[in-house]
Amino acid sequence: MISFLTKLIQTGPGPLKYFNAMEAGIAVLLIVFVSTLGFLKASSDSTSLASIKEHLVEKMRLKWAKFRYKNKRDGVLVESEWLNDETRLRHTHVVGATGSGKTVLVEQLIAKDIKRGYGCLIIDAKGERDFYLRIRSLCKKVGREKDLFLLSAGSPSESSIWNPCNLGSASELQSKFFNSSIYDQFHYAKAVEGGLLRAFTTIDFEKAGASFDIKDIASVLKREFKGSSSENLEGLYLDLENLASSEWGKILGVNLSFDDFERSLQLFDVVQNGKILFVDLPTEAKAVQSSRIGRLLLQEIMLISGMRKADPSLNSGSPFCVYVDEFDAFATQSFATFLNKGRSSKFMITIAHQTLSQLDRIGEGFRGEVMGNCNVRFVFRQDEPDDAEKWANFIGTRSTVRQTYRSSGGKQTGESSNRLAEEFIIHPNEIKQLGIGECVYFSKSPRRMRKMKIPYEAQVRVDVNDTHGQVKIVMRAPSSKLTNQNSKNEVSEAMKGL
Numbered sequence: 001m002i003s004f005l006t007k008l009i010q011t012g013p014g015p016l017k018y019f020n021a022m023e024a025g026i027a028v029l030l031i032v033f034v035s036t037l038g039f040l041k042a043s044s045d046s047t048s049l050a051s052i053k054e055h056l057v058e059k060m061r062l063k064w065a066k067f068r069y070k071n072k073r074d075g076v077l078v079e080s081e082w083l084n085d086e087t088r089l090r091h092t093h094v095v096g097a098t099g100s101g102k103t104v105l106v107e108q109l110i111a112k113d114i115k116r117g118y119g120c121l122i123i124d125a126k127g128e129r130d131f132y133l134r135i136r137s138l139c140k141k142v143g144r145e146k147d148l149f150l151l152s153a154g155s156p157s158e159s160s161i162w163n164p165c166n167l168g169s170a171s172e173l174q175s176k177f178f179n180s181s182i183y184d185q186f187h188y189a190k191a192v193e194g195g196l197l198r199a200f201t202t203i204d205f206e207k208a209g210a211s212f213d214i215k216d217i218a219s220v221l222k223r224e225f226k227g228s229s230s231e232n233l234e235g236l237y238l239d240l241e242n243l244a245s246s247e248w249g250k251i252l253g254v255n256l257s258f259d260d261f262e263r264s265l266q267l268f269d270v271v272q273n274g275k276i277l278f279v280d281l282p283t284e285a286k287a288v289q290s291s292r293i294g295r296l297l298l299q300e301i302m303l304i305s306g307m308r309k310a311d312p313s314l315n316s317g318s319p320f321c322v323y324v325d326e327f328d329a330f331a332t333q334s335f336a337t338f339l340n341k342g343r344s345s346k347f348m349i350t351i352a353h354q355t356l357s358q359l360d361r362i363g364e365g366f367r368g369e370v371m372g373n374c375n376v377r378f379v380f381r382q383d384e385p386d387d388a389e390k391w392a393n394f395i396g397t398r399s400t401v402r403q404t405y406r407s408s409g410g411k412q413t414g415e416s417s418n419r420l421a422e423e424f425i426i427h428p429n430e431i432k433q434l435g436i437g438e439c440v441y442f443s444k445s446p447r448r449m450r451k452m453k454i455p456y457e458a459q460v461r462v463d464v465n466d467t468h469g470q471v472k473i474v475m476r477a478p479s480s481k482l483t484n485q486n487s488k489n490e491v492s493e494a495m496k497g498l
Helices: 002-011 021-045 051-069 100-117 129-141 169-176 186-207 214-226 231-245 259-263 267-272 287-309 334-347 366-373 385-395 426-430 485-496
Strands: 073-077 080-086 092-095 119-124 149-151 277-279 318-325 348-354 376-379 397-410 411-424 436-441 448-453
Touching: 002 259, 021 411, 073 100, 092 100, 100 119, 100 129, 100 318, 119 129, 119 267, 119 287, 129 149, 129 277, 169 186, 169 287, 186 214, 186 231, 214 231, 267 277, 267 287, 277 287, 287 318, 287 334, 334 348, 334 366, 385 411, 385 426, 385 436
Parallel strands: 092 348, 092 376, 119 277, 119 318, 149 277, 318 348
Antiparallel strands: 073 080, 376 436, 397 411, 436 448
């Protein structure tokens, strides 16, 4: 048992010197008591003494970490690793195949930040209603129900309204909308850039400081392209007109009634007042609209970041957390720059996605910028061999001494030599074979690297009064012309003649 405690102290998150004698004694007694129970359970399930020892050491490490950091509020505990806010302000990168456990980790981080009273922007690309309901139940449980807002075209009666045109000067709005699109051709990108600047400058003058929306911008662009031969402006007009006419139109502040203004919110106020905004952007069913709106939100976060840097009075208080699931659906080249500079404006960003190859599709060098600008990484199972090897190379190698033996006539001569060799700290095969909930954790500052298993934490139970009835479901009935057998036969005969 003493050897186990010694190993715990050497490998645990904090040495005994941080405790006084009484605290250390209590900690050891608690650890021994709880871990002995785990030892007895483990001994009945396993025949391997080594695995029993490892089980006991791991249980003791977890209990030790919980005791050590139970009263600290400047960070979160993940397994037995303490992640303070300064570490996470350099941003967190979570990557893993479907079903590997990355979403469980992200949800645990969100819950810990909400419990600490931090503001959060949560962009959910899966469109799972249960996720929002769990967040809402958690907010009720910790007394933050009034801090939570929803942005969702799928639940329009519950959704708040966010007008992306409400924050920023003409040039800032131009940058926001321009950077929220992906461009394949340089010529088209420059035409859009100029068209947006002229449109926002024009409408800002015409409205004389009054509010406007994307429908108004589309109308200005329509006047512009009708007076010119530019097909590029027509494409930009159609892009914004389609967004304004979609089910997202009213959620984005188009054609609001007087009563709708009560549901309007400013992302700036959410950030500054430490509120929680959950954004439902299902990229599976509504990929084009969801991706565009997600990118607009992130561009506005970047704009607010610039404001906080320019005015120190805005940059006080607790960090603001930004969580982006399925990050590749909302990523832009400009966001990589924000990862490098967002720390000074107190934005704590966590991005999650499945593979590194998804980042390669955003643009040349984007993957390297994201990997280089994130401080904390959780790498869950990677099914693609190339991705596993890229992560193994990124984590690095270590020097090791290998012994070689000489042989003659198929027999060893007894002579040997040593040579220095490099080997992976974490081999690609280890990354490919990680189990559910297992990951490789490593951070640049402080320098840490180890395999861990994210412990299961019971999810907050959804309130029985929360139902799925708010979700808008559209199901069209078959045409009445096809309701009788004669009509069906007529259609069948007509199809044969084609």
